Amino acid sequence: MSKAFTKESAGDDEDDLALPPLPAGGKNYITPEGYQRLRNELINLIDSERPKVVEIVHWAASNGDRSENGDYLYGKKRLREIDRRIRFLTKRLDIAEVADPSLHHGNDQVFFGATVTYENQAGVERTVTIKGIDEVDNLQGEVSWISPIARALLKSREGDEVQFMAPGGLERLEIIQVSYPKPATSH
Incomplete structure (x- = not known):
């Protein structure tokens, strides 16, 4: 039978987009x-x-x-x-x-919404912003809050060293700077 005459499976109409996984209870x-x-x-x-x-x-x-x-x-x-x-x-x-990251403006600890600059052992600096699963744009330096790098950075502070399991093995990262957007001013 030609493919042109086959009926689409019912599954094609269903929600086959897998929702990105959330941590249990997350x-x-x-x-x-x-x-x-x-x-x-x-x-x-x-x-x-x-x-x-x-x-x-x-x-x-x-x-x-x-x-x-x-x-x-x-x-x-x-x-x-x-x-x-x-x-x-x-x-x-x-x-x-x-979760409004501007609530943490002025804080040097990494929470959701933080923009974090860190340096790896090779001296390479990188800046990432920790955002939600559904809004991340990797090309803009954004990472999901459940990604391995974000999990390694969360709750650390400027000056801290954290360990991160990279594809090439265990890496040490030094937190250089933590920033948050300024709160919106209401007029």
Whole structure:
């Protein structure tokens, strides 16, 4: 039988996006900015993108034969993707624990939301910001609070040395600087 005539499995419609794991009993910490970004994406999907795709699918379906109708087939696929993302975002926002890192402004101890500059044994400095699982951008130097490097850094202070199990073996890291965003001023 040709692949063109096989029915998609029911599993394709289900939420097959695995949620990144949280530590047992852990919370899904997220910064206020990260929470707002996810919420805005969810609202945009529900209020804007999904209605547009539904309209396209409705129009394409009215054109007759659906089996060879590219607009219809693509639209249905896109609707499944949008619905899957809506379910994912809804679940993540429901369990999100917003933690404002600016509350620690001026503190030299590493907590969630800290921007930490550290130096390894080879003298190489690196700066990372510890953020929530759902908001991390590795290209911006952000790491998840449950990542091995973040776990090694958490609760340490400027001047402390911590051990970190890197892929190449055990490394010693010296904490050079810890900073937090300034609290927003209300006007």
